[in-house]
Amino acid sequence: MEFTELTDYSIPAGTLTEWLPCAEEDAWRQDPRPASYIHEAHLRRSADPRSGEGRESWLGTAFEIAGPIDTEVFGRALQRWIDRHEPLRSQAVFTSKGNPASALIRRTAPPGKVAVRRVQHDPADSATIRTQLHLLFDDYTTPQLWPAYVFATLAHDSADPDEESGGSGAFTVFFGADHSIIDGYSIVLVAHEITALYEEERTGRPADLFPVGSYIDFGASERADVHDIDADHEAVRIWRETLRESDGAMPGFPLPIGRRTTRTTPQKRLSERWFDSEDATRFSERCRDADVGFFAGVLACFGQATTDLTGADRFRTVVPSHTRTGPMWAGSLGWFVGLRPIDLDLDGSAGFVSLAGRAAQELRRTRASARIPFDRVGELLGVPIRPRFLVSYMDVRFVPMAAQWPEANARALRSRSYTHDVYVWINRTPEGINVSARFPDNPEAAANVPEFLDRVRDLMRRLNTSGPWAPDLENHELPATGR
Known part of the structure; x- marks a missing residue:
């Protein structure tokens, strides 16, 4: 599934309907379970105007379901999905309203207590619908209020069929939620679950969804498990060493990305298909021949691109782990994400095999750091753990419905971002390898980030076509810039 922004998703003309979760005040119950570390930190940062992180931070998805929408059936399917996932029926709030320094308390509604109200708009063109969706997601996905998520459906205009989006023979489902409720992996599950529940309600065919646990229980258990760790814990030592090696700062992008400014300009973005499924399989085989995993091979290419373009002898980044x-x-x-720093030694590499082996060893070395919430580590170090350069890899080939994503026009969506950092997402799907990125909107970053990623892609392709590359990579053709 390709990760992109709503701006880049194909939307036909049609009739948009908002589906708004609601609950009576007496439906809520006090809940003693605490918020997870990452959820609490997100709430406090987003509520504090000094943090500069009060803008949108939602993730979402869009996908199509065949046939005209049956609104009564769809409403029942949404209510069942809300009952299935407890975080959609729960909220952590500050005891002193709007005060991020106060304590948090939780309220939770039991299954069956959340209804979904339907609001239908007049038929509109594509541009108008896109604007309405942006406003809907930005307004409804604030972590400080419930619900921090929202649904919408688009009945396609039969007078203006769009072959790519299925024309009048389908309707599109949109879902957006604050990051505190979902992560990137959660998002790729949504299309299958809502489609399966809708079809069960419509036809009686069992959805056959596996039972799931509650992220609220996970967060409470995680908090209890790490409460007593101290500054000597392995995860804390790893992060302390990372900060020391980076002069107290988080690892940054290898090339210049311009000066940090106070302007709140949305970041630039790119989204590209690098490999089809056959080329992705070939790259995986090359990695296996080198006795490493797929991501270690990718990191080796990131490292070699760094030394090619900068002459640096280290590649540093942060990678998320579930x-x-x-x-x-x-x-x-839920937000089932830990972070680990990567510090890849590029000095004296004997080529791909050696560099990929070092990357695999580095992934093993830092595994413990992802098991402890990075906000807990930040508490112990007295330094916030906030990535400036992140490289994410996710293999979603075996997620339910993955093979049907192309015909369902399914996409994972993310909100606009306004930070001065570089994030790269590499996703392996049944179709191949999709790569997306966001970076500052300035001339330096706009030139250097795509150039760097082009070099990584070229190295991956060279591995496929010519086998493991030698250390010099014929650098007379690609001299280091020393930037």
Whole structure:
């Protein structure tokens, strides 16, 4: 599934309907379970105007369901999905309203207590619908209010069929939620689950969804598990060493990305298909021949691109790792993400095999750092752990419905971002390898980030076509810039 922004998703003309979760005040119950570390930190940062992080931070998805929409059936399917995932029926709030320095308390509604109200708009063109969706997601996905998520459907205009989006023979489902409720893996599960529940309600065909645990239980258990760790814990030592090696700052992008400014300009973005499924398989085989995993091979190419373009002898970044440690969390909605720093030694590399081996060893070395919430580590170090350069890899080939994503026009969506950092997402799907990125909107970053990623892609392709490359990579053709 390609990760992109709503701006880049194909939207036909039609009739937009908002589906707004609601609950009576007496439906809520006090809940003693605490917020997870990452959820609490997100709430405090987003509520504090000094943090500069009060803008949108939602993730979402869009996908199509065949046939005209049956609104009554769809409403029942949404209510069942809300009942299935407890975070959609729960909220952590400050005891002193709007004061991020106050304590947090939780309120949770039991299953069956959340209804979905339907608001239908007049038929409109594509541009108008896109604007309405942006406003809807930005307004409804604030972490400080419930619900921090929202649904919409688009009945396609039969007078203006769009072959790519299915024309009048389908309707599009949109879902957006604040990051505190979902992560990137959660998002790719949504299309299958809502489609399956809708079809069960419509036809009686069983959805056959596996039972899931509650992220709220996960967060409470995680908090209890790490409460007593101290500054000597392995995860803390790894992060302390990373900060020391980077002069107290988080690792940054290898090339210049312009000066940080106070302007709140949306970041630039790119989204590209690098490999089809056959080329992705070939790259995976090359990695296996080198006795490493796919991501280690990718990191080796990032490292070689760094030394080619800068002459640097180290490649540093931060990579996310999932924390879904048991089968009960496999299909849960939540923010199951840890972070680990990567410090790849590029000096004296004997080529791809050696560099990929070092990357694999580095992934093993830092595994413990992803098991402890990075906000807890930040508390112990007295330094916030906030990535400036992140490289994410996710293999979603075996997610339910993955093979049907192209025909369902399914996409993972993310909100605009306004930070001065570089994030790169590499996703392996049944179709191949999709790469997307966001970076500052200035001339330096606009030139250097795509150039760097082009070099990484070229190295991956060279591995496929010519086998493991030698250390010099024929650098007389690609001299280091020393930038």
